[in-house]
Amino acid sequence: MRNIRMAISYDGTTYYGFQTQPIGNTVQDVLLQAIRVLTGEHVDMTASGRTDAGVHARRQVINFKTSSPIPVDRWALALNSRLPDDIVVLQADEVPPHFHASYFAKRKTYRYGIDTSKFGNVFERKYRLHYPMPLLLEEMKAAIACVKGKHDFTSFASKRSTKTTHVRTILDARIEETDGKLDIFLTGDGFLYNMVRIIVGTLLWVGEGKLSAADFKRILETRDRSAAGPTAMAHGLMLWDVEYDD
């Protein structure tokens, strides 16, 4: 059996998230079906992590084992011709048998996109939260700087999180501003359920002046989800990149 790794990109708008669900209609279901049509095999697929319903991926990484003799440089083209136009295989390579897309992931980056223009850009409406209020950008930057480093992120994790520890290390956190847009980038060794969306929902309260950067820091230290802001909507979130040590 060969272990195939693929980088994929998808527009999550119409899917119930990445991971297979009993109800169907997930990105993984569509990928598995395309692989079945191509190879005749029912493979087991592992992703670097799940993405929720409506969340996008600029670059997600998956792996699966296969007996198919298809050369590694043909997988992307062969699958793309069998996939709908909102899921694309960017690249495929063969990795050692023990490689696992989730356990081996060293760093992940998410981007949360905000459209601050008055009436919203119609061409980005599915990929950015429209938030036309004036925002205190410097205060938001001061707040997001607090998440850098190793912290217990319980305040910014869904209460449905089942992880034994909520300690994660954020390697980079920054806000980029361009004409009518904010891009919030977070890079870390791992993320808890809804973590980016809760950080962004709380940051937007800072932007509106409902909280200060000092309040944001206290919320992080409180380790209590109910102290933080709301979970920002799914469609602004995009898994930006996943990095491995190879």
Next chain:
Amino acid sequence: MRNIRMAISYDGTTYYGFQTQPIGNTVQDVLLQAIRVLTGEHVDMTASGRTDAGVHARRQVINFKTSSPIPVDRWALALNSRLPDDIVVLQADEVPPHFHASYFAKRKTYRYGIDTSKFGNVFERKYRLHYPMPLLLEEMKAAIACVKGKHDFTSFASKRSTKTTHVRTILDARIEETDGKLDIFLTGDGFLYNMVRIIVGTLLWVGEGKLSAADFKRILETRDRSAAGPTAMAHGLMLWDVEYDD
């Protein structure tokens, strides 16, 4: 009666073009319906020009006469709350009674977007032609420079054009290249039916080496549609801007 001018933006993916058709489902039909719901009036609407089925507008300009007392600064918000999310009113102002969005338009700019990446960017798939072939960019730039100035564009007009003259003046023509993308911008005093799409279809033949820039120039001078390349697909075309002298 007041004469209201509005700048609008739309994602043309699901519409049969801008202008009202017997079959319905046009951008204009949707706008007229929203104005009817808001004011109770059946207005006559004029646009700077039509856009075809599947063509987008970053900034289209329309005008219509109304007896409605709604203040001009409330029109955008009032209509946006009654429009689907793929049509947005960006701005409204009141103009003199003789203003006409088509006759008064001085310059129009179109952008044709091309995605040259190997498997295509899923997030721009509705707004760019996916064309993963290697392209001779310098030759394309030499070719597009030929359309600048005043020419008879019969070679680059649909045979269905009913205009009495095919002479138009192109004020600016350029290609911008960014990572995996080409943006072709054309600014002119007016455009013939399918003109941008036929210029782009012919430019892509230049890019592939099927024609040289000198061939492109000869095609323009021939004044014969059958000498030119194919009409590039609609979804890559976007009405970028319309300018008036005021």
